[in-house]
Amino acid sequence: MSFWDVQRDPWFSEFSRLQRNMSNVLSYLNDSEAKSGNPALGRSRLFPPMNVRKQDNNYQITAEIPGVNADEIDLTVQGDTLTIRGERKTDTVGENASYHRRERSFGAFQRSITLPEKVDADRIGANYKNGVLLINLPLDEATGPRKIAVTNE
Amino acid sequence: MANQEMQVVDKKELAPESAELTRNGLYFTPAVDIFETDTELSVVVDMPGIHPDDIEIDLRENILTLVGESKEEQPKGEDLLVEYKSGGYYRTFRVNDLIDHDKIAASMSDGVLTLKLPKSAKATPRKIPVVT
Numbered sequence: 001m002s003f004w005d006v007q008r009d010p011w012f013s014e015f016s017r018l019q020r021n022m023s024n025v026l027s028y029l030n031d032s033e034a035k036s037g038n039p040a041l042g043r044s045r046l047f048p049p050m051n052v053r054k055q056d057n058n059y060q061i062t063a064e065i066p067g068v069n070a071d072e073i074d075l076t077v078q079g080d081t082l083t084i085r086g087e088r089k090t091d092t093v094g095e096n097a098s099y100h101r102r103e104r105s106f107g108a109f110q111r112s113i114t115l116p117e118k119v120d121a122d123r124i125g126a127n128y129k130n131g132v133l134l135i136n137l138p139l140d141e142a143t144g145p146r147k148i149a150v151t152n153e
Numbered sequence: 154m155a156n157q158e159m160q161v162v163d164k165k166e167l168a169p170e171s172a173e174l175t176r177n178g179l180y181f182t183p184a185v186d187i188f189e190t191d192t193e194l195s196v197v198v199d200m201p202g203i204h205p206d207d208i209e210i211d212l213r214e215n216i217l218t219l220v221g222e223s224k225e226e227q228p229k230g231e232d233l234l235v236e237y238k239s240g241g242y243y244r245t246f247r248v249n250d251l252i253d254h255d256k257i258a259a260s261m262s263d264g265v266l267t268l269k270l271p272k273s274a275k276a277t278p279r280k281i282p283v284v285t
Contacts, residue, residue: 047159049237053230060230064201064237066264088159091197094190103184104199107157116233131201131264 047109048084048133059119059137065109066131073128075135077121083112084133167243178223179240187246191278194252194270200242201264208266210259217246217257219266251275 048063065073067088074085087108119137126135167180186197196217200208203221211218221242248254253273260267 045161047161049161050234051232051236052234053228054233055230058230059233060228062228064264066199066201068263070263091186093188093195097188097190097195100187100189100194102186103162104186104197105160105162105184107159109159128263130204131199 046111047105048111050111050113052113057139057141059115059117059139061113061133061135061137063133063135064131065128065133067104068128068131070128073126073133075126077119077124080115080118081112082115082135082137083110085110164237166238166240179238180243181238181240183219183221183242183244185244192272194272196246196268196270198242198244198266198268199264200261200266202239203242203261203264203266205261208259208261210257210268212248212254212257215248215250217248217268219244219246219268221266 048065050061050063053060061082063084065086065088068086072086074083076083076085085108088106090106115137118140120140123138124135126133128134162184165182167182184199186195188195198219200221202223202225204224207222207224209218209220209222211220219242223239223241225239248270251272252270256271258269
């Protein structure tokens with residue numbers, strides 16, 4: 001077999017493609033490690049950016065969502081999935097206004113996260129203050145170890 | 154209407170050399186929109202996490218300085234996911250003489266600071282009638 005046959009081997013190109021993808025993944029992981037506190041979780045590119053903390057019997061989520069009405073933030077929990085939905089509306093500017101700088105982003109957003117443990121959906125509380133949404137998710141106490149009596153007949 | 158989606162923009166931490174602040178803690182450069190109409194200039198600044206009382210607006214020698222100080226306590230608990238850092242905000246702008254410095258007004262709601270800078274009378278466009 002000549003050298004040229006090796007070059008045309010479909011497995012060979014497949015391998016180089018795989019290698020390229022792997023190095024992309026690695027560089028992404030390295031990048032996220034440098035910028036986020038937790039290397040395992042990496043960064044997501046979804047709005048809103050959020051922080052999740054585990055407290056004694058509670059998960060606390062904070063998300064930066066400046067400039068949205070509290071009534072227009074739609075928060076739902078279904079099973080173990082928490083979803084935040086909303087829209088940031090464009091500022092009302094006059095008709096003949098001209099922009100000098102435009103750095104702020106507008107539009108709709110939706111983000112779901114999976115809760116690692118069963119939370120008590122009835123006791124979830126949320127509060128929006130100064131552009132930061134704070135969600136408290138108390139853990140369901142019933143999910144702790146439970147003793148099951150074995151009856152003898 | 155909602156065909157546009159919010160984009161995540163990483164918070165830019167203030168470069169140490171540009172911060173002539175002698176304060177502690179993290180400071181970020183907030184995202185800003187500036188637009189102008191015939192009568193006024195509007196500056197809209199995203200400062201999530203800042204209480205309206207902790208905003209300082211200072212105008213001297215044509216430099217407008219906006220500082221938002223974060224008074225939030227570090228929450229307790231173990232971090233599971235950290236996608237943003239909390240801190241203050243700092244940004245300066247040059248304001249020219251066409252602005253009426255005495256009439257600058259500021260308001261804040263939901264973490265967004267809005268400044269209205271009215272133009273002085275000599276800067277607003279005026280039609281001059283030609284008398285024949």
